[in-house]
Amino acid sequence: MAYLSPDPSFEWRMTASAKTETEQALxxxxxxGDVEAFEAIYRRYRLRVARFAARLTRHPDIVEEVVxxxxxxxxxxxxxxxxxxxxxxxxLGIAYRITLKRxxxxxxxxxxxxxxxxxxxxxxxxxxxxxxxxxxxxxxxxQALLRLSPKHRAVIELTFFEELSYREIAEVVGCPHNTVKTxxxxxxxxxxxxxxxxxxxxxxxxxxxxP
Amino acid sequence: MCPDTASPRTPSHExxxxxxxxxxxxxxxxxxxxxxxxxxxxxxxCRDEVVLLETxxxxxxxxxxxxxxxxxxxxxxxxxxxxxxxxxxxxxxxxLVVGQAAAIATLLAILxxxxxxxxxxxxxxxxxxxxxxxSDAVLRVVFDERATDLDVRALLESIDAQIVAGPNxxxxxxxxxxxxxxxxxxxxxxxxxLRGDPxxxxxxxxxxxxxxxxxx
Ligand SMILES: [Zn+2]
Numbered sequence: 001m002a003y004l005s006p007d008p009s010f011e012w013r014m015t016a017s018a019k020t021e022t023e024q025a026l027x028x029x030x031x032x033g034d035v036e037a038f039e040a041i042y043r044r045y046r047l048r049v050a051r052f053a054a055r056l057t058r059h060p061d062i063v064e065e066v067v068x069x070x071x072x073x074x075x076x077x078x079x080x081x082x083x084x085x086x087x088x089x090x091x092l093g094i095a096y097r098i099t100l101k102r103x104x105x106x107x108x109x110x111x112x113x114x115x116x117x118x119x120x121x122x123x124x125x126x127x128x129x130x131x132x133x134x135x136x137x138x139x140x141x142x143q144a145l146l147r148l149s150p151k152h153r154a155v156i157e158l159t160f161f162e163e164l165s166y167r168e169i170a171e172v173v174g175c176p177h178n179t180v181k182t183x184x185x186x187x188x189x190x191x192x193x194x195x196x197x198x199x200x201x202x203x204x205x206x207x208x209x210x211p
Numbered sequence: 212m213c214p215d216t217a218s219p220r221t222p223s224h225e226x227x228x229x230x231x232x233x234x235x236x237x238x239x240x241x242x243x244x245x246x247x248x249x250x251x252x253x254x255x256x257c258r259d260e261v262v263l264l265e266t267x268x269x270x271x272x273x274x275x276x277x278x279x280x281x282x283x284x285x286x287x288x289x290x291x292x293x294x295x296x297x298x299x300x301x302x303x304x305x306x307l308v309v310g311q312a313a314a315i316a317t318l319l320a321i322l323x324x325x326x327x328x329x330x331x332x333x334x335x336x337x338x339x340x341x342x343x344x345x346s347d348a349v350l351r352v353v354f355d356e357r358a359t360d361l362d363v364r365a366l367l368e369s370i371d372a373q374i375v376a377g378p379n380x381x382x383x384x385x386x387x388x389x390x391x392x393x394x395x396x397x398x399x400x401x402x403x404x405l406r407g408d409p410x411x412x413x414x415x416x417x418x419x420x421x422x423x424x425x426x427x
Binding site for chain 2: 039067142
């Protein structure tokens with residue numbers, strides 16, 4: 001693992017795997033109409049689903065609707081959850097389909113009222129020079145990501161925030177493994193282009209310096 | 212670009228490059244990981260790509276989740292009523308649910324209103340059918356016969372309501388709102404909410420309570 005920096009989410013993922021059985025038990029209770037189990041799942045996944053949906057759309061109303069609709073579907077379809085995949089993968093898959101459906105519906109309405117303007121950029125002029133390039137490249141990446149399609153952004157988010165394997169991502173978005181890799185590849189190429197167009201991108205650390 | 216793409220021990224440069232994001236998030240299986248690590252030793256292009264991906268990773272992680280409101284009660288009410296709609300498709304299940312609701316209604320009648328008969332008559336004159344109602348009751352509601360106690364509980368929770376009396380001979384329950392004052396505007400909103408719910412057959416403001424219609 002010479003090329004990896006310590007992974008802060010490692011512990012979180014260990015906890016998640018220890019919780020797997022509990023989560024399956026929770027879903028079984030939801031399937032029987034147990035309100036407390038349903039509330040537990042709602043509390044555990046509300047912000048996670050919101051975050052994921054927010055990466056696919058900038059419309060705050062859609063985000064909240066996606067969270068609520070996803071949870072209603074979890075309640076309705078809990079009996080069909082077989083536990084072959086993780087609960088998070090199942091729930092994010094539901095959220096993914098609902099978000100894309102919402103986006104299709106809203107693109108049929110006037111685009112102007114659907115897309116919010118980009119949030120104002122942070123005032124980078126105030127920052128110390130050392131942090132400038134890092135924050136600039138982050139900002140440039142953020143802008144570049146916004147120009148990707150929701151399907152490409154989903155693969156990025158599921159990889160780098162949710163830390164799913166490409167096999168799990170394929171389950172969430174319902175496509176073959178190779179499509180996941182291709183979408184990721186396209187997103188990376190686009191990103192590299194944007195960053196190389198901007199003159200000031202300097203990597204925080206040169207990996208060739210690593211022994 | 213990549214000196215050892217032909218080596219049998221490592222995957223080609225292309226397939227290594229493709230796997231790097233999942234090398235970084237540590238989800239590759241053991242043989243994939245080993246192949247990538249071996250290739251990285253000799254390929255500076257792939258090492259550069261790791262730098263780019265680390266920047267991408269840190270900028271993805273830096274984004275905060277959007278602030279969204281806690282809507283559990285609303286979600287629960289919708290979830291419960293959607294399951295009722297699903298039941299309607301199946302006649303057998305529907306009869307079971309109706310039976311359950313009727314049993315619960317009877318039980319509630321015995322507990323809360325010993326002298327009442329539960330068979331609803333006309334819903335047009337709900338207030339005539341009742342007896343004494345607590346003074347803080349603001350709304351009168353007849354639930355759909357298919358509503359289970361779970362549905363009713365979820366619906367009431369979603370509007371912070373409690374049953375204070377009922378059912379009267381018309382099958383109506385009197386509700387009060389807990390924890391906040393109810394003015395005209397609020398009462399109108401509550402009525403709209405209840406009347407729009409498939410679990411509610413009838414909802415009205417209590418007689419003697421101020422008019423539910425807002426003045427402006
Ligand atoms: Zn390479």
